[in-house]
Amino acid sequence: MKNQFLQFVKKETLHILRDSRTMLIALLMPVAQILLFGFAVSTEINNINVAVVVPQWCEGVRQSVERLSANPYITYKGDIAPDEIDQNLRSGNVDAIVVFTHDFEKIMNEWRRNGVSKSAMQFIMDASNTNIAQAGTGYLTNILASDVMAASSMVETHMLFNPQLKSAFNFVPGIMGMIFILICALLTSVSIVREKETGTMDVLLVSPVRPLRIILAKMVPYFGLSCINLTTILLLARFVLGIPMGSNLWIVILVSLVYLALALSLGLLVSTIAKKQVVALLISAAVMLLPIVMLSGMLFPIENMPSVLQPLSAIVPARWYIDAMRKLLIQGASFPLILKDFLILIIMTILLLAVALKKFNDKLE
Template sequence: MKQFIAFVRKEFFHIFRDRRTMLILLGMPIVQIILFGFAITTEVKNVRVAVLDPSNDMVTRRIIDRLDASEYFSVTTYLHSPAEVEAAFKRGDVDLALIFNEQFASRVYTGEARVQLVSDATDPNTATTQAGYAANIITAAGREMLPPGVQATSIIPEVKLLYNPQMKSAYNFVPGVMGLILMLICAMMTSISIVREKETGTMEILLVSPVKPLFIILAKAVPYFVLSFVNLTTILLLSVYVLGVPVAGSLFWLITVSLLFIFVSLALGLLISSVMRTQVAAMLASGLMLMMPTMLLSGMIFPIESMPVILQTISAILPARWYIQAVRKLMIEGVDISLVLTEVGILAAMATILITISFKKFKNRLE
């Protein structure tokens, strides 16, 4: 029995001595419960609403105030013409538009009053939920204001879904899958490939060759760049010809932004490889820092606006978030590249920072 207890104590000492194991055993459950508890939600929050109200009467103002007072919606923009509605969506300024017809208050009594909800259906589940929440609030507000004898059906919103009127789920998950696949192939596989050379001792042999270390690292990254481009082409072909998801915008700019994201992912893989010494550590770092946050916090599955502020902040440093946003705008909404400059600029800055840090740390460690 004493020998058994001694072995048990030895195993405890081994576990406590390895900080990475302790992080996985004790830290992973905490991170998972926080992420799953706050990120996975079917509720909508912080929905930005644009209003087109040509009548601007007491009834419409009452409905707008009731919607704005809700914890789910925030009226941020007032439009002046129908042409501004789609432009606001393309700029990414609003998530939902509320449109009244002219002389709304007087037409309520004749049954000719019309109110329309326009939602961005690139994410069909979120669009349906947003429209459903707003319709319930508008109907309830209208019912309270209607005098006896007037039917409540006079103020039932008509829902219009932009970019995805058929409510196909492929319109939502194709951009997310593109971001996830490219991230994992480039970052995870690149980091493992270089760390494998270090672990087996062959990296030192490569470094004493006439080839400079910079070209050795780039030679490791180029195959994954080519394979990622092949995967990108395959995904686009399957999306268009099998899933029926059209490329509404410029194919050239879609591919250009994708190549920029691939470069960012490769730079991230190089950074991981310069820090980690073993393949297991590189796999754990890639899984912890890339796969789970990309799936939960990039907007691939769950809307970022519904997350707490701290998770939205973490989401802002994920390259996949900005790439998925850019793909949705270019591929699904068909916007001009000028409306995606924010995402492109952030990805370019990430690429510059990551490649600079990774090469600097790699050189310092080898010297």
């Protein structure tokens, strides 16, 4: 009977190996996504175009403008006349304009001498893209405020764990949460449904093989494929993106393996519902992928979601996995800190597997 199981695993492995296109996609997709999200797609704001309006040049203004033009996040667009402000913002030439007062020097001196603070400059932001406007305000305040407003320099902000706010750090856990569902759930469900479609499943069911064994044998190679992907992702994350990854690599792997089991159960569940490969594909892509992208906190912070959607995100397994991965990979958290995520994932896996196996057996009768 051991021979029987091995024959099955061999068969499934051959199916995957011979479908070279699918295999290539399955192996390269994680690499492509990590590189894409890591480098091309970035939520950090760079190159904010800033112009200045200077009614009267003086030493203070010159220093401020110099500091602006030297900053790597800002592209200095020169000084413009006050009546050009509107046109420049509308045309999209600049994202932000710093307007200095005509008595800049006087205000600064007064502040230095008596501590009397008055507005010395104004930021005019193009807020049609709120991300740029917010980030820009932050940058400008940091760059210019030390001169102008003593008050703001009293608050000092420290960015822990990801001091440069690199967005790649944030994306890696998200991509992991997505890839494993794609590979495990989608490919497994499609491959089971394909056997239903071609009729080979009938032959297998009439044979003395236990249905559970057919399913297990199907999962083994996809599990293997996902382990390869896990390795690639972790290697890329460490050596290409430079994510620190604490000493807890084994916990990362442990949690990931649980998540793989969960994804495989999901695939099995889908395969019991779908009769056609296309349907399996659609269910996996639309019903599972979309919530992961939208609700798991991969792209949009859960805290920002409308309160109706927040409980909904709690049933998306990827949310807990991504959360755990973020803590482990970026913060270097220890096991107790992700215990809650881990337990939730385990419970979800058991539930899903139970339902999937029950449905699978019901179908046979």
